[in-house]
Amino acid sequence: MKIPPLDxxxxxxxxxxxxxxxxxxxxxxxxxxRDEELHEGIIRLYREMPVEHRYKLESAISILLGSIPQLExxxxxxxxxxxxxxxxxxxxxxxxxxxxxxxxxxxTYEFAGRSLQTTLLVVTAKYPVDDWLTDVLWKEARDxxxxxxxxxxxxCLSYRMDNTCFGMLDILVRHLDSEAAAAQLSRxxxxxxxxxxCRGLRxxxxxxxxRLSEYSTxxxxxxxxxxxxxxxxxxxxxxxxxxxxxxxxxxxxxSLDPERLVEIAEMEGRLGSTVPETLRRFQDWxxxxxxxxxxxxxxxxxxxxxxxVDYLIADRKGYKAKALVSSSQWPIIKLLGNxxxxxTLPKRYA
Amino acid sequence: xxxxxxxxxxxxxxxxxxxxxxxxxxxxxxxxxTQVFSDPENPEAMRLATCMAFDLHLENMxxxxxxxxxxxxxxxxxxLVHDPNLAFARAVENANRKCSLMTSIMRxxxxxxxxxxxxxxxxxxxxxxxxxxxxxxxxxxxADLKEVRQLYFSSDTTLEDIxxxxxxxxxIVWVCSFQQFQDVLNxxxxxxxxxxxxxGLGFTSDALGNIPELVAILYxxxxxxxxxxxxxxxxxxxxxxxxxxxxxxxxxxxxxSCSGEKDKSxxxxxxxxxxxxxxxxxxxxxxxxxxxxxVSDRDALYQTTTSHFFRVYGVEGNDR
Numbered sequence: 001m002k003i004p005p006l007d008x009x010x011x012x013x014x015x016x017x018x019x020x021x022x023x024x025x026x027x028x029x030x031x032x033x034r035d036e037e038l039h040e041g042i043i044r045l046y047r048e049m050p051v052e053h054r055y056k057l058e059s060a061i062s063i064l065l066g067s068i069p070q071l072e073x074x075x076x077x078x079x080x081x082x083x084x085x086x087x088x089x090x091x092x093x094x095x096x097x098x099x100x101x102x103x104x105x106x107x108t109y110e111f112a113g114r115s116l117q118t119t120l121l122v123v124t125a126k127y128p129v130d131d132w133l134t135d136v137l138w139k140e141a142r143d144x145x146x147x148x149x150x151x152x153x154x155x156c157l158s159y160r161m162d163n164t165c166f167g168m169l170d171i172l173v174r175h176l177d178s179e180a181a182a183a184q185l186s187r188x189x190x191x192x193x194x195x196x197x198c199r200g201l202r203x204x205x206x207x208x209x210x211r212l213s214e215y216s217t218x219x220x221x222x223x224x225x226x227x228x229x230x231x232x233x234x235x236x237x238x239x240x241x242x243x244x245x246x247x248x249x250x251x252x253x254x255s256l257d258p259e260r261l262v263e264i265a266e267m268e269g270r271l272g273s274t275v276p277e278t279l280r281r282f283q284d285w286x287x288x289x290x291x292x293x294x295x296x297x298x299x300x301x302x303x304x305x306x307x308x309v310d311y312l313i314a315d316r317k318g319y320k321a322k323a324l325v326s327s328s329q330w331p332i333i334k335l336l337g338n339x340x341x342x343x344t345l346p347k348r349y350a
Numbered sequence: 351x352x353x354x355x356x357x358x359x360x361x362x363x364x365x366x367x368x369x370x371x372x373x374x375x376x377x378x379x380x381x382x383x384t385q386v387f388s389d390p391e392n393p394e395a396m397r398l399a400t401c402m403a404f405d406l407h408l409e410n411m412x413x414x415x416x417x418x419x420x421x422x423x424x425x426x427x428x429x430l431v432h433d434p435n436l437a438f439a440r441a442v443e444n445a446n447r448k449c450s451l452m453t454s455i456m457r458x459x460x461x462x463x464x465x466x467x468x469x470x471x472x473x474x475x476x477x478x479x480x481x482x483x484x485x486x487x488x489x490x491x492x493a494d495l496k497e498v499r500q501l502y503f504s505s506d507t508t509l510e511d512i513x514x515x516x517x518x519x520x521x522i523v524w525v526c527s528f529q530q531f532q533d534v535l536n537x538x539x540x541x542x543x544x545x546x547x548x549x550g551l552g553f554t555s556d557a558l559g560n561i562p563e564l565v566a567i568l569y570x571x572x573x574x575x576x577x578x579x580x581x582x583x584x585x586x587x588x589x590x591x592x593x594x595x596x597x598x599x600x601x602x603x604x605x606x607s608c609s610g611e612k613d614k615s616x617x618x619x620x621x622x623x624x625x626x627x628x629x630x631x632x633x634x635x636x637x638x639x640x641x642x643x644x645v646s647d648r649d650a651l652y653q654t655t656t657s658h659f660f661r662v663y664g665v666e667g668n669d670r
Contacts, residue, residue, distance in 0.1 A: 024430070026433055026435065027439070027588040027589045028394070028436075028588060031590075033553055033589055033590055034550070034552075034589055034591050034592075035472055035476045035518075036557075037518075039557075040557040041557070043557040044557040044559075047557065047558065083489055083490070086491050087492075087557070112479070112483070113514055113515060113516030118487045119487060122489065126489070126491065151486065155486070155487075179510070180513050184511045186511070187501055187511045190501055194497070
């Protein structure tokens with residue numbers, strides 16, 4: 001069956017597309033090369049049509065999506081249509097996609113190594129991710145035992161372009177029961193962070209620090225490692241990524257040298273925290289973890305050290321003490337040198 | 351281009367002799383054969399028939415190949431016979447659902463070179479269709495293409511997360527020789543374009559109208575344990591492939607280059623069964639780059655096909 005002429009009616013285009021999906025149109029008629037799949041031929045045809053005629057193919061796709069019998073033997077036809085819709089995004093197809101998701105029949109089929117339920121989720125998420133789809137994604141995530149589907153829900157939720165998707169990490173982390181799962185979450189997290197940046201991830205992590213201990217040691221280690229791997233690969237200009245990386249490093253190694261601590265405090269300063277808050281938090285953590293702080297933050301007596309120094313950070317051996325200088329607006333931290341005169345150090349280190 | 355008239359006679363004779371008595375529905379087989387030879391405007395059908403006749407003529411051919419070809423004709427829809435290649439391709443798909451095409455492999459040609467490993471060269475979109483899609487649901491839209499390129503091919507990466515894969519309608523994966531692949535990378539200024547031509551891929555633009563980009567999956571040595579020399583049944587006859595049957599005992603196939611240039615038509619290819627469990631950290635992804643346009647010479651392809659057939663048939667071709 002040959003491709004209809006451009007001035008062919010919408011009905012003719014629908015009939016032709018139906019034949020195409022049913023395998024009665026040669027792939028060579030669609031100009032498909034080796035390794036190219038049917039949806040690519042449909043997309044190419046759409047792209048090459050004059051804009052004023054494209055509605056015929058959009059209409060044909062939408063009509064067929066809603067009218068192909070929901071039989072397992074038609075799984076391939078649904079699959080090709082959904083793949084084409086992901087690119088062409090006909091407006092008329094949106095309501096049918098939601099209906100198919102809600103009905104949950106087509107979703108039980110599989111084709112091309114994929115569950116059509118996840119394909120439906122992904123393709124529906126190519127349209128704006130509204131509250132209805134958000135609810136569907138959360139329900140899927142809570143109900144599924146399939147880690148790959150859970151990850152897909154996470155990615156689809158990230159298309160809302162806010163930070164709500166990071167909340168789904170609670171569920172994802174529970175399923176980190178293999179190295180493969182960790183590798184998959186790591187890969188997808190990178191993609192999500194590339195879109196949303198790291199603030200949401202860091203906020204999620206800080207909010208869940210205490211609850212992480214509820215997971216097994218293996219899961220905690222996997223999470224730490226995968227976050228490390230991900231954060232090392234993200235754009236180094238993302239302050240939240242650096243901060244979270246520092247936080248993780250500290251938790252992993254149990255120490256953070258004063259120089260690194262100054263960097264963190266400086267970054268947090270740029271992000272709105274005050275230096276004392278940041279330093280105090282790290283000091284408290286260090287105290288809780290080790291029973292004794294690995295370093296100490298001291299408010300400097302102005303008479304003891306000249307030059308606008310407000311704080312000192314000293315490690316236990318003392319010789320790596322740093323000085324911090326604050327500005328009038330918010331604390332700007334500057335390293336003044338690798339070592340300070342002994343008389344500027346707290347007495348216990350001197 | 352017209353096929354050599356003698357070739358038409360010999361091919362028809364071979365197919366009838368080997369298959370007509372074996373097929374249960376000789377009527378569909380005959381009408382398919384008639385259609386193949388009746389349309390001078392469709393040399394692709396003649397090429398398909400010639401490749402099949404070549405395989406049927408190989409010495410030491412295993413009976414299982416004939417069985418599989420018979421199975422294909424048993425699954426052929428009479429309504430599609432007006433388009434012989436489409437009818438054949440659909441019949442292969444149907445037959446493959448019942449009995450794996452890989453069972454038609456001639457075991458004699460499974461000689462392996464243990465010092466060489468495999469590489470799969472494919473488009474970025476195909477990587478999505480076969481690997482990143484089945485697992486993560488990626489599509490071929492522009493945003494997903496960008497994300498997959500960034501996640502998998504911005505630097506050399508291992509593919510341990512790909513625990514699920516799809517191998518297309520025939521459950522077959524085509525791979526080439528790592529050693530040759532490496533030679534191409536080391537010696538060619540534009541390896542992606544060279545491979546696009548030499549492997550008979552012939553991509554000129556993708557569905558979105560962009561220049562196709564090639565990527566590679568590098569296999570660990572010794573994986574998979576079984577791989578085979580491809581035969582006509584394994585090529586996709588519903589698309590513009592550049593498959594030519596090959597007889598060498600080295601166990602590799604040789605797909606013709608798109609341009610037909612002989613020095614490019616030496617890339618060795620093998621096939622293996624679809625993976626059921628995906629890849630592992632031993633598999634690596636590599637970005638090859640966008641391809642420049644390639645001029646396809648179908649006439650050269652028809653000529654090579656005929657010449658290979660004459661060689662196994664035992665007659666001199668006009669071009670030799």
